Amino acid sequence: MNSSNNQKSSLMTLTAMVIGSMVGAGIFSLPQNFAQVTGPFGALIAWLISGIGMLMLAFVFQTLSIRKPNLDAGIYAYAKDGFGSYLGFSSVLGYWAGTCLGNVTYFIIMCSTIGYICPSFGNGNTITAILFSSVILWGFHFLILKGTKGADFVNNIVTISKMIPIIIFIFFVAFYFDHKIFMINFWGNGENNISNIFLQVRDTMMITVFVFLGIEGASIYSRYAKNRKDVGIATLLGFISVLCLLIMVTILPYGVMYQNEISELRNPSMAGILEHLIGYWGAALIITGLLISVLGAFLSWTLLATEILFIAAKDEAMPKFLCYENKNQVPSTSLWMTNITVQLFLFITIFSKEAFILARDLTSSMNLIPYLLVAMYCVKLTAESNSIEYKSTENLQKRFDFFCGITSTIYATWLIYAGGLKFLLLSSIIYGPGSVLFIITRLELSKNIFTNRELILCIITNIGSIIAVYGLMIGYISI
Template sequence: MNSAVQQKFSIWTLTAMVVGSMVGAGIFSLPQAFGRETGPFGALIAWAIAGVGMLMLAFVFQTLSLRKPDLDAGVYAYAKAGFGNYLGFLSALGYWSAAVLGNVSYFVLIKSTLGLFFPVFGDGNTVAAIVISSMLLWIVHSLILRGVKEAAAINTVVTYAKIIPIFLFIVFVIYGFSADIFTANFWGGEDVSVGSVASQVRGTMLVTVFVFVGIEGASVYSRYARNRGDVGVATLLGFLGVLCLLVLVTTPSYGIMLRPELTALRNPSMAGVLEAVVGPWGAKFVSFGLLISVAGAYLSWVLLAAEILFTASHHQTMPRFLAHKNKHGVPSSALWLTNIVVQVFLVLTLFAQQAFRLALELTSSMILIPYLLVAAYGFKLAWSGESYENAPAARRVDFARAAIALVYTAGLIYAASAKHLLLSAAIYGPGTILFVMARKERGQRVFTPVEMGIFVVAALGAVAAIYGIVAGLIAV
């Protein structure tokens, strides 16, 4: 980690960061998560919408990596360059919070999986589960402190290892597929209408966001890339590969079990589906694959979370202490803060009614603002023509892609319930103290008038969310 050469990642390492970030806990819970909301018809529509929307967002990331090669740690840097310091900070905070909550969901799912065989772990939110999760948390923490390069190499190996069980699941489920069961599930209920299907599709939107979170993995690590052009290619390769896996895990499962049975499955629901096809060993097989998958995804997200705090601090949007690196070149202060907050949320899962589902939905909600700002920045560049002086054709194409990505990300915010938006505000509002600290310690004005208005909205939302939780109006 001492030389610039050692820091550089190949295109395949960057692609593994994308796949490793996206393929984690979410894919193993898809049969139950989709079965709870819709049937095959609604699922196919949802994947079509999410696929096109996220593909356009992937194109925006690719375009920005080429048009703005000086902006590292994409998600945060693009928001700051396009819309100022405070919205850049909110993007960094939202992305970091999503990473933290995603890591919490990984631990909950690991323990829920082990709960299939060891009842003491329950659904992943028992005292025993929290103790074991905490031990794993700090073991991985110690590993990462030894070097980002070493941790990334481990992630690459784990990424390939976890894809194999998913492929085998797909093969077995296609083999056991029943057209009659699939047909019975097709419309997702007895009410066959546009309104019913639209409602079903809307119910899946946060789930699709959760499984696509990580698409920006290569962009966040752009400062480590050997070639900046590799960042966009790695993003597209990772996205297309993962999209195929997601559709192939979700759709054939409707041909194995009826919707009420899928809904009743405990997570990881892929285990229950495969058990219905091949017997009890199927559940054990999927559970083993999940443990490998989640371990790799957790490693990716710890790295991403620390990186975003470090870069935001380096660019004077987070407090200075977060820019500290240890002798191995690891952003250690950012890593410590990340894992301390993960530990706090792990303890809080003891009091959550459905810990995994809550973590999944909050992760999706927190990532919406960062994604919206990336799409908006891509749209702004194409609209203004900045960096397109000699490329009118490329400008038109990029404008269309960014417009679709912007409409899609704005639609996701609409699809999120008021509860999730308020809970997001409960993080954005109090979290602004880090922004105030950063501005004060550098002697800079804290807010512009517009930024003050945005902060007031976030603060009022936070107050409403906290009151709702305390009064029992918002169930967690």
């Protein structure tokens, strides 16, 4: 991937990257995912919290892209610049692993959709489904190895194509919206009290994180931007557009079907709702849109995962072999490592009872630490009284940026709590053993491997991974 002038991306392309990365398979399953845990009132509160939290994070990315234009692949580079080599490494490892898991969710939902027609695909994690997913995985792999020229154009076309079924879905559920059904669903299942609503909202948090993943898409490709200011603008434009879609896709179905009916729909639940309203052709439309969405998002996320490894290796935060580019200027070793990991995750889903939910929540969990570190970096940058990134006349802007950083930090911390100990421990299985890559990198550079604080953190992470593996072996932790 080269960054010469003729490869530079416009504001429209960067915005399409954000929207394309965020709007994947997750949006097509939102009605059922939400209906399983909450009603319209809880859903509105969840989107209010998540919307504010992610908007603040979007502002953080915008701020850092302007104040730190020299830092490429921001979500990793900010962590390293702010908190040292090991946390920078952990950030890139977590983000990369979360992106790989995200691609697994795309395959699961795609094969579950095909299961409408071919029962052998089941819920997306049968042997047949895994083999089918593997063929697509490696087909894309070898296509990407031939070069990424024209990827911007393809991404723009795919983004537009997958929006059409979503917009049609919103039109029909709005057209058939019944206020009486909506009010019956309003409070969700259970008692109408603050405690119950709190639990409902908490249980939606990992879902909302999952569908917001990709908000940093423009930041990851910041080195390709024609104008660095476009990175922040693209992030905000993409976020606002996607948030509006997510709220409508989640809330409007409560006015056309009862909550228990929505919760029992097969995923992608948007297909079942549209089939209920206008017949089988509605389901076929959604299925087509989902397949286009999955393939487009898979391409976007594969390139994102490859890019983050490549940039980290060039910045001496990952082993040197990940810097290698083939004759088509594609980071081939990073691509191989990414897709081999996706393949391993695909095989693991065979043993999961709820493969999509597991992959979805673990994807969200893996991305929380990188998001938290970015938010904390913004707080650190703006809290420094002598920060050279701000002029003396920018006190008001500095206070606003500090507020965004603090709010994002609180939000990310709340998400880690909402995700629960299970996914924190499962995440440590990747963070702990993954430290070997950090050790290799430091040895290549002939530098001290850990500071005292980093060593303690590494030991704690590996202890967590041992506890998680033991918990899986004795059945205390289920997948």
